[in-house]
Amino acid sequence: MDFAYETLEILRQRNPAWRLLRSDHASLVAGFLYRAFIEHNNRVLPESTLAERLEDELFGLRQLLGEGKFPKKAAEYLDDWTGPDRAWLRKFYQEGSDEPHFDLTPAAEKAIAWLGTLAERAFVGTESRLRTVFDLLRQIRSGAEADPAERIEELKRRRREIDAEIDRAERGEIQPMDDTAIQDRFQQVMQVSRELLADFREVEQNFRTLERQFRENVAKGPGTKGDVLDASFSRRHEIAESDQGRSFGAFWDFLMSDSRTDQFERLLQQVLGLPAIRKMEPDDRAGKMHHEWTEAGEQTQRTVRQLSGQLRRFVDDRAQLENRRIMELLQRIEKCALALRDSPPKDRRRLAEIEGTAARMMLPMEHPLHTPAKTPSIRAVKLEAGDENVDVSVLYHQVVIDRDALAENVRRLLQSRSQVTLREVCELRPLQHGLAELVAYLELVEPLDAAVSEARQETVTWRAQGPDGEPVLRAARIPEVIFVA
Helix, strand or coil: CCCCHHHHHHHHHHCHHHHHHCCCCHHHHHHHHHHHHHCCCCCCEEHHHHHHHHHHHHHHHHHHHCCCCCCCCHHHHHHHHCCCCCCCEEEEECCCCCCEEEEECHHHHHHHHHHHCCCCCCCCCCHHHHHHHHHHHHHHHHHHCCCHHHHHHHHHHHHHHHHHHHHHHHCCCCCCCCHHHHHHHHHHHHHHHHHHHHHHHHHHHHHHHHHHHHHHHHHHCCCCHHHHHHHHHHHHHHHHHCHHHHHHHHHHHHHHCHHHHHHHHHHHHHHHCCHHHHHHCCCHHHHHHHHHHHHHHHHHHHHHHHHHHHHHHHHHHHHHHHHHHHHHHHHHHHHHHHHHHHCCCCCHHHCCCCCCCCCCCCCHHHCCCCCCCCCCCCCCCCCCCCCCCCCCHHHHCCCCCCHHHHHHHHHHHHCCCCEEEHHHHHHHCCCCCCHHHHHHHHCCCCCCCEEEEEEEEEEEEEEEECCCCCEEEEEEEEEEEEEEC
C-alpha cells in the first residue's frame, strides 16, 4: 500500500472502515455489530431480529447515558448504516422472503478486527510465527523447484531429519514442547481461524462485485442473447480461474474432504484436551471452528448460486425482449402486406426496397448442377420363412435405467451432508449398468441442484463383464460434478 498523503486522504474520506472509526457513534456501531454478527458467526440476520437487538441495546444505553443520547429508532439507525456514505451493513432480500436481511460488510469487519488488536495482551507469541514464516518459505522454495535433482535432494534432507527424530524417540530422548510454546501456537491457530471467517465475507463481496460489473456491461451493450451467454460463460470462467477463485476452490475442496475433516477434528479435540490449552480457558467456538468455516463457505457458495440464478433470469428477460421485438416486426410486415393487398402501388418495382449499397453478384458456373433424385428399386419377390433357431431371449434383457431411483440415491446421501460428488455417489452406490447408468447420473445435473467444474476431473470406476465372461474393472474420466442439498 502507498502511504502517501493523497492516498491516505482519499481513504480517510471514502473508505467505510475509516469512516466507522472516526464516526461519532463508533463505539455503538462497532460494539453492536461485533455482538450481532462476529461473536457468534452470524452471516445473515433478518431485519426484525437485528432491529429488536439494537432496540434493546439502545434502551440500555439510554438508561445509562440519558434519554437524549440516541434519539432515533433502531430501524432508522440500520438504514443509516447501510447508506452509501457509511456502507457498514449490506441490506438485501433473500430468495423466497419479503423481509429485508442484513449482513456485515468486509470494511466494517476489518475496522472491528483492528479495534480488537488495540487491547493489551498478557501473552504475545513470537516463536511460532517465526517458525511458520520459515516453514512457508521452505515450502515455497521446494514447491517452485523444477529441477528433479534439487527436489530429490530436498526430500532426502527431510527424510534424514525424520529418521534422526525417530532414532531419538527410540532412545527415549523426547523433548515435548513446554506450555509456553503450546499456548503460543494455539493462539496463532485461533487468530488464523478468525481471519479466515473475515476473509469469507471479502471473497463473497468480490464475487458479487464481479457479477454486478458483468450485468452492468451487458445492460449497456446492445448484444443479442448469444452475445450475453458468451460473455456470461467467459466471465464465469474468469472468476473460477482467478487467483481468488482458485484459492477458494482449493480451500473448499480441502474442507469438504471427509478424511481430512475427520483428521482435523481428531487433532483439534486432542489439542483442546492438553493441560496447557485448558489453562487458557478457550471459548466454546474453539472446538467448532471447522463447523464455522463450513457455514461461512456454504454461505459463499449459496451467494454464487444465487448470482448464477439472477444472471439466468437476466438472460431470460433479454431473450423475452428479443422475441417481443421479432413479433413486433412480424406484425408490422403483416399490416403492410394487408394494406398492399387491396391497393397495390402502381410502380411495382418500388414495392420493396433492400437497404444496401450493391447487389451480390453470382456467376453462372457458381450454381450447382442438377442432381437427379434416386428412385428406389423394389423387387416383387416372395418372402421366405426366416430361421426358427434365432435366439429371441435378448429382446427380453434390455437395460432400462431408472432415473428416479438414481435421483433418490443422491437425495438420500444429501440428507446427511451438504454436498456430495458424483464419484462419491458411485462409490457408495456402485454402478449396476456401467456407462449407461453413469450417463443417466450426468443427465440429473440440471434437475438436481448440481455444479459442474470443467477445470477439475475425477475418475469413476465400475465392474463389468468382459468378452470372456470374467469381471473386469472399467473407468471413466469426467468433469467434477457436485450435487448440493
